[in-house]
Structure formats: C-alpha cells, structure tokens
Amino acid sequence: QTMPLGLYDVVQLAILGAGFALFAYFVYSWNSKDEVSPRYRPSVLAGLCLAGVAMVAYLILYIDWDTGFRLEGEVYVPNEEARTTLGTRYIDWSITVPLLTVELLAVCSVAGAAARKLRFTTMAAAFLMIVTGYMGSQVLSEGRDATALVVWGLISTAFFVYLYVALIGAVRASLPTMGAEAAASLRNATVLLLSSFGVYPLVYAIPVFVDVTPAWFTAMQVGYSVADVIAKVGFGVLTHKVAKLRTAEDV
Amino acid sequence: QTMPLGLYDVVQLAILGAGFALFAYFVYSWNSKDEVSPRYRPSVLAGLCLAGVAMVAYLILYIDWDTGFRLEGEVYVPNEEARTTLGTRYIDWSITVPLLTVELLAVCSVAGAAARKLRFTTMAAAFLMIVTGYMGSQVLSEGRDATALVVWGLISTAFFVYLYVALIGAVRASLPTMGAEAAASLRNATVLLLSSFGVYPLVYAIPVFVDVTPAWFTAMQVGYSVADVIAKVGFGVLTHKVAKLRTAEDV
Numbered sequence: 001q002t003m004p005l006g007l008y009d010v011v012q013l014a015i016l017g018a019g020f021a022l023f024a025y026f027v028y029s030w031n032s033k034d035e036v037s038p039r040y041r042p043s044v045l046a047g048l049c050l051a052g053v054a055m056v057a058y059l060i061l062y063i064d065w066d067t068g069f070r071l072e073g074e075v076y077v078p079n080e081e082a083r084t085t086l087g088t089r090y091i092d093w094s095i096t097v098p099l100l101t102v103e104l105l106a107v108c109s110v111a112g113a114a115a116r117k118l119r120f121t122t123m124a125a126a127f128l129m130i131v132t133g134y135m136g137s138q139v140l141s142e143g144r145d146a147t148a149l150v151v152w153g154l155i156s157t158a159f160f161v162y163l164y165v166a167l168i169g170a171v172r173a174s175l176p177t178m179g180a181e182a183a184a185s186l187r188n189a190t191v192l193l194l195s196s197f198g199v200y201p202l203v204y205a206i207p208v209f210v211d212v213t214p215a216w217f218t219a220m221q222v223g224y225s226v227a228d229v230i231a232k233v234g235f236g237v238l239t240h241k242v243a244k245l246r247t248a249e250d251v
Numbered sequence: 252q253t254m255p256l257g258l259y260d261v262v263q264l265a266i267l268g269a270g271f272a273l274f275a276y277f278v279y280s281w282n283s284k285d286e287v288s289p290r291y292r293p294s295v296l297a298g299l300c301l302a303g304v305a306m307v308a309y310l311i312l313y314i315d316w317d318t319g320f321r322l323e324g325e326v327y328v329p330n331e332e333a334r335t336t337l338g339t340r341y342i343d344w345s346i347t348v349p350l351l352t353v354e355l356l357a358v359c360s361v362a363g364a365a366a367r368k369l370r371f372t373t374m375a376a377a378f379l380m381i382v383t384g385y386m387g388s389q390v391l392s393e394g395r396d397a398t399a400l401v402v403w404g405l406i407s408t409a410f411f412v413y414l415y416v417a418l419i420g421a422v423r424a425s426l427p428t429m430g431a432e433a434a435a436s437l438r439n440a441t442v443l444l445l446s447s448f449g450v451y452p453l454v455y456a457i458p459v460f461v462d463v464t465p466a467w468f469t470a471m472q473v474g475y476s477v478a479d480v481i482a483k484v485g486f487g488v489l490t491h492k493v494a495k496l497r498t499a500e501d502v
C-alpha cells in the first residue's frame with residue numbers, strides 16, 4: 001500500500017533506530033563477556049548471538065524498506081520488495097526467541113538433566129510459536145485472511161502459554177537460591193521479557209479487527225520495533241547484571 | 252518455474268532462517284573456542300570455518316532467491332538468477348562436508364599416522380561424494396535427466412558408504428577411551444550427523460521419481476535447509492560439548 005511521506009519516515013525511524021540499538025548491544029556484549037564467570041557465560045553468548053542475528057535482520061528490513069518504495073509525487077508507492085516487512089521479522093524471531101529462552105534459563109539455578117529438558121522444550125515451543133504465527137501472518141493470503149490469522153494465531157498461542165508457564169516456573173524456583181540484589185534484577189528481567197511478549201500477539205491481531213490503513217501499518221512496525229528493542233536490549237542488559245552479580249556471589 | 256506467493260515465503264523462511272542459525276553458531280564458536288584445550292581445538296576451528304562458509308553460502312542463496320523472481324500479478328516468475336538454488340548448496344558442501352569429518356575426528360581418539368590417513372581419506376571421500384552429486388543434480392541437464400541423476404547418484408553413494416563406515420569405525424574405537432558423559436555426547440553427535448546425512452540422497456532422488464512441482468521444489472529447499480542446520484549447528488554444539496568434557500578429563 002502507498003505510504004504518505006510522514007508515516008514512511010516514522011517507520012524509517014523505527015526500523016533504523018532499532019537496528020542501531022541492536023548493533024550497539026552487539027558490540028557491548030562482545031566486549032563484556034569476560035565480566036561473567038564460565039558458569040553464566042552461556043547466557044551472555046546467547047545474548048551476543050541473538051543480537052547479531054537481529055542486527056542483520058534489521059539491516060535487511062532497512063534495505064527492503066528503502067528499496068521497496070518509489071516516491072511518486074507526494075506518496076511512496078510500494079513494489080515487491082515491500083512484501084517482506086513483516087515476514088523477515090518472523091524469520092528473525094524463529095532463531096532469536098529460542099535464544100532468548102537460553103539467555104534467561106542460563107542465569108537460573110536449574111541444573112543437570114532437568115535443565116537440559118527444560119531448555120529443549122522451551123526452545124522448541126518458542127520456535128513452533130513463531131513458525132505457526134508466520135503461517136497466519138505471511139504464508140496464507142499474505143496475512144489478510146482473518147480466518148487463517150485466527151486459526152494459526154490460536155495454535156501459536158498454545159505454545160505461547162506453555163512457554164510462559166515454563167519460564168515463570170524456572171525463575172520462581174531459582175529466586176530463593178541467589179542473593180537479594182541478583183534476585184531483584186532477575187525478577188525485573190523476567191517481568192520485562194514477558195510483558196514485551198504480550199505486545200506481539202496484539203500487533204498480530206490488528207488486521208483481524210481493523211482495515212490496515214497506512215497509519216495502522218505504521219503502528220504495527222513501530223510496535224514490533226519497540227518490543228524487539230525492549231525484549232533484546234533491555235532484557236539483555238538486565239540479564240547481564242544478574243550474571244555479574246551471581247558471578248560475584250560464587251567467588 | 253513459477254512459485255505461488257505462499258510457497259515462495261516458505262522457502263524464504265527456510266533459507267533466511269537457516270542463514271540466521273548458521274550466523275548465530277558462527278558467532279558462538281568464535282567466542283567459545285577458548286573453552287577447549289589445544290588438543291581438541293582443531294574440532295572447534297573446523298566448526299568455526301565451516302559455519303563461516305555456510306553462512307556466506309546462505310547469504311548468496313538468499314540474494315539469488317530475492318533477485319531471482321519477479322512478482323507478476325499473483326505469482327513469482329523466475330529469471331536466470333533462480334538457476335543456482337541447488338548448485339550453490341553443493342559448492343558449499345564440497346568444502347563444509349570435508350570440514351565436518353575433521354570436526355568429528357578431532358574429538359575421537361585416533362592418533363598419529365593412522366589419524367592423518369583417516370582424515371585424508373574421509374576428507375577426499377566427502378569431497379568426491381559432493382562433486383559427483385553436483386554432476387547429476389546441476390551440470391547434466393540441470394538435474395532433470397533421470398539417467399544422469401541415477402548414474403552419478405550411485406557413484407556418489409559409493410563414496411557415501413565408505414565415509415559412513417570409516418566414521419563409525421573411528422567413533423566406535425574411541426568411545427571406550429573417554430568418560431561416560433563424553434562418550435554419550437559423542438554417540439549422540441555421531442547419530443545426529445549420520446542421520447542428517449541420510450536426508451540428502453533422499454532429497455536428491457526426488458526428481459527421479461516425481462515431477463518437480465512448486466510444492467516439491469519447496470519441500471527440497473526446506474529439506475536441505477533443515478538438514479544443514481542439524482548437521483552443522485546441532486552436531487557442532489554436541490561436538491563442542493564432547494571437546495569441553497574431554498578437556499576437563501585431561502586436566
């Protein structure tokens with residue numbers, strides 16, 4: 001759909017700004033991984049890897065946004081490159097959301113076989129949650145079929161609920177095993193991550209309820225970009241703090 | 252051949268998703284190679300190098316996929332860039348499969364002249380297996396000639412069988428030389444790698460038996476992408492674990 005100039009520029013801010021934030025966080029994690037002992041290193045490495053992937057995904061989003069529209073008079077007219085502004089995000093999440101669960105679980109206190117099982121099931125649930133969402137939002141009728149959106153959205157929500165419950169359970173069980181300061185940061189990190197998770201289904205559901213005007217489309221892009229920065233950068237900085245505090249406790 | 256929108260997007264998910272996973276694994280190996288002692292370092296280095304190659308191969312696949320089709324009405328129509336969606340994969344494998352055998356053998360306990368000979372013959376067999384497969388699937392009639400597919404497929408299978416037997420033999424001989432935990436992980440890694448190897452000849456044989464419709468073409472691309480992630484990332488993470496456990500045993 002065509003985009004008025006102002007709204008086009010708002011989306012530009014959302015995409016490029018989020019890409020810059022992720023790049024900054026990538027450089028930060030790369031250079032601060034030694035602040036954390038080997039025991040919690042997997043958490044920092046997961047954060048580093050997912051920041052790298054997300055940064056490249058935003059670079060692709062930016063290029064497609066830039067080349068996907070031609071200015072004709074006073075409006076931007078889309079071409080085929082503009083088709084992927086949502087799909088590329090899902091492909092990014094299919095890798096980064098499983099890594100986010102690793103990042104969180106690696107600063108919890110679950111260990112041994114139970115930890116391996118929990119890590120595997122939460123990664124699988126996160127992956128399936130995103131891939132089923134991709135079916136509704138991209139593959140079937142380009143996300144404009146309300147029935148497909150609802151059906152695949154509900155399947156995706158089943159994985160979402162499992163993930164929520166499993167992660168909260170692991171954090172709950174871990175809080176008493178660490179010092180007060182680390183526990184407070186872990187609680188904050190978890191609240192931040194799980195509230196940002198709530199944004200995605202809301203944005204996904206927009207085309208079910210309203211006709212996607214340029215203004216709504218802009219709202220969707222801004223919503224996803226802001227949520228991505230909170231879930232990756234904000235959550236990552238807090239998790240890094242937990243890992244650092246727990247490293248100090250272990251000495 | 253033309254691709255309907257939905258199937259095009261599924262292939263997009265397979266290619267870009269696999270590329271992201273390989274990039275994440277590349278960043279991970281780069282940042283965790285010091286967790287392993289110099290004795291097993293060659294394994295991690297082989298994994299790092301092959302992840303780098305595969306990541307670039309998927310970047311090329313993604314660019315060709317993106318520029319190889321033009322949207323005309325409701326279908327994607329291919330142009331000449333779309334010819335390489337299989338060939339680029341073989342070129343990637345011709346380098347990465349020999350490196351996969353190095354990665355596996357370097358955490359086994361074969362040493363000295365026997366190790367050098369085994370490494371050389373398995374690398375050569377892996378290389379020849381892929382190059383002969385490339386003949387059938389790309390060079391002759393663009394992989395649409397059933398006779399060429401079968402003849403070159405059988406030559407390739409001869410190398411495949413040698414490789415299988417040699418790798419299983421080396422692993423079998425090594426398992427008793429290490430602790431129980433490392434042995435269990437090495438066994439898992441080998442099973443994972445060799446089962447993923449089974450996917451490739453099956454996908455290769457698809458054009459022998461069926462007419463390659465867009466749906467079959469999509470299945471081939473998804474099959475190769477999933478198998479690549481399992482054989483490189485899944486196997487690599489398990490091998491890294493073996494190397495870490497054996498490092499701890501040696502101290």
Ligand SMILES: CC1=C(/C=C/C(C)=C/C=C/C(C)=C/C=O)C(C)(C)CCC1
Pocket residue numbers: 093096097100129130132133134152153154156157160196197198200201204227228229231232
């Ligand atoms: C429940 C649900 C969804 C949930 C998506 C989530 C929870 C995505 C989280 C992404 C994150 C955290 C990205 C990090 O940067 C979908 C797939 C939209 C489809 C509709 C139902």
Ligand SMILES: CC1=C(/C=C/C(C)=C/C=C/C(C)=C/C=O)C(C)(C)CCC1
Pocket residue numbers: 344347348351380381383384385403404405407408411447448449451452455478479480482483
């Ligand atoms: C036996 C056989 C084949 C085997 C291919 C294999 C085993 C490829 C493995 C690739 C891997 C492991 C890539 C890693 O990412 C070919 C060439 C399809 C041709 C047909 C016969």
